[in-house]
Amino acid sequence: MSGLLRGNSPISKTYADCSGCSLCLLVCPVWRRTCDIELTPHGRSKALQNDVRPADMTISIQSCTLCGACEPVCPERINLTDMVLDLRRTLGPPPGFPTSAPESRAGLQPISSAPLLLRDRALAANPEVLNHTATLLGGVMMAGDDGSDIALALEAGAEISPQRLENFLTSLRRSAKLIVADGLLLRHLARWLPGAPLVSLGEALSGLPEVRNSLRATDLYVIEPRAYHADYQRLVKYYDGLRAARACAFNLDLQRIAIPPSAPNLMQRLGLAPQDNDGQACWILHGRRISRIVVERYEDRTAFENVSDIPVMYLADLTEAGAC
Amino acid sequence: MIPAEPNFHPIPGGLVPCPVGPDSLRGIKRQQTNPSRWDGPDWQQFVAAARERDINVRETTTACGVFATDAGGTAYGLPHGVVIAQSAGQISKLLKVAQEYRVPVTVRGGGLTTEGESVAFGGVLLDMTGMSQVLNVDPDGLTVRTQAGIFWHALAEELRRHDLDYLSAPLNLTSSVGGTLGVGGIDVNSPRLGCSADQAMALQVVTPTGEIVECSDTQNIELFQRVILGYGQFGVITEATLRIRRYTPLRMHYFYYGSLCTAVEDLQMLDRNDASDYSGILTIMDRAVNLLVAFDSVERETEFHKTWQSKLRGHGELAFGLRTLARYAVRPWKYAEAWYLLQRKRELFPEFRRSEYMRDSLMHDRTVVFSRAVWKFWGSRQMVIPDLATSSDKFVEAVERGNAVCRKYFAHYTLYCVGIKVRLEHRPHYEMSCIPPDAEGWAYGCEFEPVMDDGIYSRDTLQSFKNEIYDIGVDLGGSYYRFGGMMKGYIRRIFGDALVDRHLEMKRAADPAMILNRDVIF
Amino acid sequence: MRNVDVVIVGASLSAAAAAKRLIDAGLETIVLERKELPRHKICSGILSPRGHRFLLENFGPLPREALHEPTSCQGVTFHFPSMVSMSMDFFGGATPHLHRKYSDQWAIQRSGAEIHDQTAFVDLQDNGDHVIVRTRKNGEPTEYRARYVIGADGPSSLVTRAIYPQYPKSIPWFFVGQKFHDIVECPLDPQYFHFWFHPGLGHYTWSHARDGRQIVGVGFKRGDNFAQKHHSVVKYLAAKHDVTLQPATDDEGCGENFGPSLVNRYVFGKGNVLITGQAAGFLNMIGEGMSCALHSGAISGEAVVEARLRNRPVQEMYRKMIASEVRRTSDQWNPLKIAFDRPHEADFPAALMALGWRDRAKVLRDMWRFVVLYKEFNWGRHIVSSALQRPLLGGYSMRRWL
Secondary structure, eight states, X not given: OGGGGSOSSTTOBOGGGOOOOOHHHHHOHHHHHHOOGGGSHHHHHHHHHTTOOGGGGHHHHHHXXXXXXXXXXXXXXXXXXXXXXXXXXXXXSOTTSOOSOOOOOTTSSOOOSSOEEEOOHHHHTOHHHHHHHHHHHOSOEEOSOOOHXXXXXXXXXXXXXXXXXXXXXXXXXXXXXXXXXXXXXXXXXXXXXXXXOEEEHHHHHHTSHHHHTTOXXXXXXXXXXXXXXXXXXXXXXXXXXXXXXXXOEESBOTTXXXXXXXXXXXXXXXXXXXXXXXXXXXXXXXXXXXXXXXXSSTTHXXXXXXXXXXXXXXXXXXXXXXXX | OOOSSOSOOOOTTOOOOSSSOGGGGTTOOOOOSSOOOOOOTTHHHHHHHHHHTTOOOBOSHHHHHTTSBOTTOSOBOOOSEEEEOOOHHHHHHHHHHHXXXXXXXXXXXXXXXXXXXXXXXXXXXXXXXXXXXXXXXXXXXXXXXXXXXXXXXXXXXXXXXXXXXXXXXXXXTTOBHHHHHHHOOOOTTHHHHOOGGGGEEEEEEEOTTSOEEEEESSSSHHHHHHHTTSTTSSOEEEEEEEEXXXXXXXXXXXXXXXXXXXXXXXXXXXXXXXXXXXXXXXXXXXTEEEEEEEESSHHHHHHIIIIIGGGOOOBOHHHHXXXXXXXXXXXXXXHHHHXXXXXXXXXXXXXXXXXXXXXXXXXXXXXXXHHHHHHHHHOOSSOOOOEEEEEHHHHHHHHHHHHHHHHHHOSSEEEEEEEEEOOGGGHHHHTTSSSOTTOXXXXXXXXXXXXXXXXXXOHHHHHHHHHHHHHHHHHHTOXXXXXXXXXXXXHXXXXXXXXXXXXXXXXXXXXXXXXXXXXXXX | OEEEEEEEEOOSHHHHHHHHHHHHTTOOEEEEOSSOSSOOXXXXXXXXXXXXXXXXXXXXXXXXXXXXXXXXXXXXXXXXXXXOEEXXXXXXXXXEEEOHHHHHHHHHHHHTOEEXXXXXXXXXXXXXXXXXXXXXXXXXXXXXEEEEEEEOOOTTOHHHHHHOTTHHHHSOXXXXXXXXXEEEEXXXXXXXXXXXXXXXXXXXXXXXXXXXXXXXXEEEETTSOHHHHHHHHHHHHHHHHOOEEEEEXXXXXXXXXXHHHXXXXXXXXXXXXXXXXXXXXXOOGGGOOHHHHHHHHHHHHHHHHHHHHHTOXXXXXXXXXXXXXXXXXXXXXXXXXXXXXXXXXXXXXXXXXXXXXXXXXXXXXXXXXXXXXXXXXXXXXXXXXXXXXXXXXXXXXXXXXX
16 A cells, blocks of 8 residues: 555656756746755756755755646656655654644545545635535535545655555545545545546536636636646646636646746645745736636635735635626 | 976977977867866865855755756766856856956856856856846837846746747747857747847846946947857856847748758748748658748738748648658658658647647747747757758758768757848857858758657767767858857867957956856867 | 775776766766876877877867877878888877876876775675775775776776686787887888788787887787797898887787677676776777777766766666767778778778779788688687678677677
């Protein structure tokens, strides 16, 4: 089972394949902010090629936001996200990360074939929004075990007990459809449950006619980057179809890579360091003439509300707004 | 140490004995292109002095290892320390201290040089990408002021938010503005707009002695002329004012040829008659030659259809496919080649027609489409792209001879040819540059790009290939247009001692300790 | 025990080239030399243009101290028993006449590597992720721990012996000796290296000028008598070429491995130990070994750099990269290449065609008689099969390499 936590394919390319082209810099939110090549996939790969030990590049390893933007642009097709996750596992979780074993959630939900919604942290903290989202999706069951502890452990480089993972996966195996709000978890589920009917919450919601039809040409639609980049080849076509249909703007750059609305490092994401304005939301809005911002991920609202007066809406709330 | 008076008999005939037996060098104008590492006698004092002036010098393997080689991947060298550029003021302080302690400073933008020009053989590596801010966009005057470490792609991202675009840049997302202005740069619109460096209107330059100077065609003219296409010898470009234009999607047309010569002649015919907005040739070996023609506006496209299209001797995709099929049908011993062509077509063509970049059969964001394809299909850890630039009339010969060299070394390769408008008003910039001295109207450039796949080659193999291409340039009296490739080994052969020595004198005057990019051309 | 990235055994030109590549890429490198530097080295000092180019491009202009007098060599002159002589100039002009004692020291110093001289290699042990190298420094045992070892210690390589104890017995050995004579009268052009295709004189017979004296040298199968062989050459030169020399004032000689380049039987090492230069079997035709020593040495360094960056086994890198140098070197011995291409750095076919047809026929006949001298080594079959392989494979089979 622990094999599941390693790279996804036997021929996966590694740091050793980095040719140093710098294309990852162009889409890396950490580079946009710091212009420091040491904090980019390029810098990490070259450091490893030069025998630098992971312990001597902790800051770089923790700075990655795991947005996954670098992967689709890497001409060598290196699994750059896996590379950071592997390095984080080598380092172990940062001090302050809860070391106690996560509560066992096995048996929290009956094993059924109904579509399941796996919430993320922000939705879990907002039950009303969550219920509304579930209702909109029609007939989905709320997953009792949403795997949020697993997602967190993945991100932080903490151990995940094989038993815990197996319990979690068992609870999902029979489901007819899995709608996953957490992009990092979705990426891993695609690997752990090959062939499973997985879809991101953003894609599920934007596929609903009532949501889709509420999008206007003056909207800025903000794609959740992690899920998007994990399945880029397919989703770039999907969102291009949405653009053609609704004429709205997206948080995409010229390479059709999603610009993340915020770029917290590991410590910030774990709440161990204060958030700050990293300029990502400003860059997304820069020079755009739009009247409304629509976010796929509930918690992305804050990043925009902090820097602009343009109304921000969560995707699932669109139907009501569209009506008025 | 080598003893001062070793055992040897005195030389009859009174030859000058030092430093080289002159007769032993006859006919070979070569020099050290793979420099020795600077031995760093005053490095520690330099670092202390730099830190006193708030300059952060990073000396870790993590910092230095990133810059061990350039895109060419055949020259290696480690800097003693790395400085990430922050401002002209910081660079000015850095250069002043470097002059004082005689510490070499190598400036790197995107690091896309191919012969180690942006590799630091000891000393400081100045990473210009730290200066990547766009300072001011003037949509009415159609100019932009930007920090020069910025990647062209990052500049395009900013300009597109204003529905603007740069004029011309290398088809490579990670070239930097400053680096390109220092060597040339070409694009498929170069037949109309000239080389990428031609779009610079004014520069802020930090001279080798640390002066911050604004220069243009009207202010500090001489410095401007030397810095543009100057291989980084006369200053670090920190800011640039560039001409820009309104963004337009592209109306693309492809014509296919079986003969290089015909395609080149047609390309030159289009350029002479200003028949297209973009033109260039991209080949699969010399078997499938693709002439690309594109337009910004429907008017220009209509004019082309009316007047010029019928004069082109190329074919459409289907007709060319049938002809090629017929060709290989009677040449069964060439099936491997035919199979390769087919595979290449299958992989390559969809990349140029990705639906997310095509709207109403117009190509959007051409630079992204082209550049990503370039990296995907030609990029590798050793970018081997020797090039030639010649006057129009020598170009067919240059391409055909270069093609023969490619065939000799590699099974699979690509040629990329494009015209470069020679801007009369920029003549003074062109001295000792990528523009061949005898070019009038247009210069023509060709890149010779082997498809290396996963092949592993000795550096000597790659360098021999490149040298054989460069030798054609010497033979034809041309130049090398792209990134100033192999200028150090070839600059004297191609431009002659008198001109190079004149520039060397200017360099010595401008950079007394010879610290700035000292291993690039002199 | 010193712990370094790479230990190079030998401080010759191939070692300098390898060290240059390694130091450039930031690898900590130690060069071990048995003797005290600068040290004497038996060598004609005649360098091909390609070797000269390598020195210039990697180490800069040569200091005067590193050259013998005459300081340069224009080319090679072949002499045949039928008394036809043909001179061939090097492509690209004259090349330096290296004084190996100083040129080697100059190059190794320019490489930037740390040099431990008076340190004799004794043995090594490859432990998979590192190699222990045992040496003697002034008689005292010392040890090094390195990730990679490069054996660049010449034809009688101890590193090769350490990993392939049987290897020296598996190849024929030659002795090459030279004597130095003060000149009374010497009509041989001092600007050229003179070589005799004469089966009666030896397997390898040459003469050239150095520092006011004339060198007369001869190579032969190990076991023959140097003094006798040399005497017959001096007599021949006096009789046929009017060369009058004083009795020899100095003499020297060494064992040589001529065969491996001819029959594509190179030895490149195993595990983390690479063999390069003449130790690996690189030798150009007419005894010029410096250009291929420099290039193969550089490739061994590149292979280590690439193996580290790409996280691949170093042997895989080395063998893929060395293929080009094998082609260049073995091409020079390949009869098809010699007949239809120009594998050498002087134009043999053109010089041959410049002769009248009678002389041409004599030259070909004499060359054939000379080649027959080598019959006993049974190289013919391998040379023919390699020559046929070359156009089919685009190179020489890697399977014959050790």
